Amino acid sequence: MSDALIEDWLCDTGVLVLARGDDGTFAVAGRTPEFFVDMARAEGLAVELAARDPRTWSPFLENFLVDAEAFWRRGECGRVLSGPWCETTRAGRDWELEAAAVTISHARQVLVIQHVALEYAERVAVLQKARSAGLAFDRLQREVQDKEVLLHCVVHDLKTPLANIYGNLSLLKSGKLAPERALQLMQLSLAEAKRQESMIRQLLQVFEAELRALASFDTLPGLAPDLRQCVRVAARAMQSGYERRGVALQVARGFELDERFDVHGRADRLERVVINLLDNALRHSRPGSEVELALVESPTHARVEVRDRGSGVDPSVAPALFQRFVKSARSGGAAGLGLYYCRLTIERWGGRIGFAPRDGGGTCFWFELPRALSPGA
Amino acid sequence: MKRKKVCLLGAFAVGKTSLVARFVHSIFDERYHTTIGVKIDKKDVTLRGVSTTLVLWDLYGEDKFQRLEASYLRGAHGFLIVVDGTRAWTLDHALEMLARAKEIAGDVPHVMLLNKHDLADGWELSEERCELLATSMDLVRTSAKSGEGVEAAFERLVERMEQR
Numbered sequence: 325m326s327d328a329l330i331e332d333w334l335c336d337t338g339v340l341v342l343a344r345g346d347d348g349t350f351a352v353a354g355r356t357p358e359f360f361v362d363m364a365r366a367e368g369l370a371v372e373l374a375a376r377d378p379r380t381w382s383p384f385l386e387n388f389l390v391d392a393e394a395f396w397r398r399g400e401c402g403r404v405l406s407g408p409w410c411e412t413t414r415a416g417r418d419w420e421l422e423a424a425a426v427t428i429s430h431a432r433q434v435l436v437i438q439h440v441a442l443e444y445a446e447r448v449a450v451l452q453k454a455r456s457a458g459l460a461f462d463r464l465q466r467e468v469q470d471k472e473v474l475l476h477c478v479v480h481d482l483k484t485p486l487a488n489i490y491g492n493l494s495l496l497k498s499g500k501l502a503p504e505r506a507l508q509l510m511q512l513s514l515a516e517a518k519r520q521e522s523m524i525r526q527l528l529q530v531f532e533a534e535l536r537a538l539a540s541f542d543t544l545p546g547l548a549p550d551l552r553q554c555v556r557v558a559a560r561a562m563q564s565g566y567e568r569r570g571v572a573l574q575v576a577r578g579f580e581l582d583e584r585f586d587v588h589g590r591a592d593r594l595e596r597v598v599i600n601l602l603d604n605a606l607r608h609s610r611p612g613s614e615v616e617l618a619l620v621e622s623p624t625h626a627r628v629e630v631r632d633r634g635s636g637v638d639p640s641v642a643p644a645l646f647q648r649f650v651k652s653a654r655s656g657g658a659a660g661l662g663l664y665y666c667r668l669t670i671e672r673w674g675g676r677i678g679f680a681p682r683d684g685g686g687t688c689f690w691f692e693l694p695r696a697l698s699p700g701a
Numbered sequence: 702m703k704r705k706k707v708c709l710l711g712a713f714a715v716g717k718t719s720l721v722a723r724f725v726h727s728i729f730d731e732r733y734h735t736t737i738g739v740k741i742d743k744k745d746v747t748l749r750g751v752s753t754t755l756v757l758w759d760l761y762g763e764d765k766f767q768r769l770e771a772s773y774l775r776g777a778h779g780f781l782i783v784v785d786g787t788r789a790w791t792l793d794h795a796l797e798m799l800a801r802a803k804e805i806a807g808d809v810p811h812v813m814l815l816n817k818h819d820l821a822d823g824w825e826l827s828e829e830r831c832e833l834l835a836t837s838m839d840l841v842r843t844s845a846k847s848g849e850g851v852e853a854a855f856e857r858l859v860e861r862m863e864q865r
Contacts, residue, residue, distance in 0.1 A: 382741075382742055383706065383741055383756045384739060385760075387772065387773065387775055387776065388772075390772075390775065391772055393707075396842075407738045407739075407770060408737050408738035408742065408743065409738045409739040409740070410736075410737075410738070410739070410740040411741050412740065412741060412742045412743075414743065418740075444737060447737050448734075448735055448737050451735050451737060452733070452734070452735040455714060455733075455735050455764070456733065457711055458764075459714055459733070462788065610799065643821075643828075647822070
């Protein structure tokens with residue numbers, strides 16, 4: 325094959341051959357491939373200048389030529405490969421390249437630079453596939469671990485009240501207890517049974533919410549719940565519990581208006597969110613204190629605030645308060661799922677949820693939901 | 702204008718390429734793009750009146766498919782060590798890489814980026830460990846997605862390189 329033919333072939337396949345002179349500078353051997361003309365232009369260099377010293381435009385080649393020069397100095401035959409790299413020009417264009425320092429016949433030293441866009445893309449695709457599979461495996465493994473922890477927590481939380489009930493029933497069965505003590509144990513057992521029932525209910529809510537999270541958004545205007553109505557229903561449901569504990573529940577006047585205030589979501593689940601927040605506030609409130617339920621309206625959103633005068637959020641659990649099974653010494657026996665359910669539900673509807681300490685003590689839990697616009701709006 | 706070579710080091714998929722894309726081009730792509738070999742980008746920065754061209758060497762993430770090429774670190778003026786906060790093991794990996802990088806390039810200035818800070822739900826690094834780490838090196842919490850801390854991290858490194 326003639327030299328001219330080889331040069332044409334190299335040029336057409338995107339290979340730049342730079343012959344090294346005795347003074348260490350380079351010159352294009354044969355024709356200049358198009359990619360190099362474009363690259364030099366993008367860097368604002370004349371082709372001859374860019375070829376003469378590739379260090380001027382390529383930091384990668386500046387580094388590679390240290391190894392190449394060492395190889396040529398040793399006078400060995402063969403080649404040194406650079407490995408692939410991607411050079412991004414100032415204009416933002418990526419050039420995928422690969423270089424080799426080669427010694428050919430008659431000790432001629434050449435630097436070969438090849439534009440390897442296709443090969444590069446293929447290698448990226450293969451590696452990407454392998455790594456994506458690795459990442460998916462890691463995620464799956466973590467999910468399995470999370471589920472194991474979850475299962476452990478569920479078993480533990482359900483077991484504790486059951487053990488208490490079992491103990492109380494065993495004592496009652498002995499028949500040697502004074503009537504007052506027997507009554508006390510029965511009341512304790514009832515309370516434990518109620519606690520267990522509440523945990524099971526919360527677990528079911530969470531699983532339901534997680535399943536629903538996979539389903540479509542509850543944002544159809546025709547299904548939008550009236551926030552005021554939902555809050556009133558929730559407050560009524562919690563009223564007797566508040567009275568028993570001697571905690572006052574103050575519902576803001578904004579909730580009493582008849583005019584609808586439609587938000588994204590679903591009525592039953594929205595009521596459950598408010599109930600969970602009110603239940604949370606009640607558990608952390610001292611008898612004689614007050615919990616306020618407030619509404620902050622804006623043209624696009626509604627913000628509901630549940631403000632208590634309790635002991636505040638334990639700093640050790642604050643960063644993860646809305647995660648599942650987060651409990652502190654101040655949790656009062658709750659399963660640690662109520663706030664998790666709230667977050668899952670509110671975020672699913674495009675809203676936000678959070679909390680902030682209050683001046684004078686206590687906490688303000690809040691959530692925001694987008695207003696549901698009527699079809700004509 | 703002065704030129705400074707900065708190498709980004711870290712395990713695969715910690716967000717090195719995304720951090721560079723955010724810093725240089727102000728863009729973020731949700732999809733994961735693996736890097737083969739090296740990706741080189743440049744950005745001019747001016748800090749307290751001193752202009753510098755940063756030559757950013759976004760090195761491939763090391764794993765069983767690709768091992769760190771020592772020659773790529775030659776002549777580096779600074780390192781950005783990137784950790785994925787949602788994968789705790791990437792911190793150990795980063796510290797091990799940093800030790801190897803120091804053997805090759807010397808004790809050059811470095812800043813550690815705790816990336817993916819927007820993914821608070823999946824965060825695996827404990828606060829205690831981060832605080833302990835912060836006593837021995839510069840730590841910046843970043844999110845290539847939101848842009849949080851990205852400029853600050855690069856600026857911190859430039860500042861430290863200028864002090865040398």
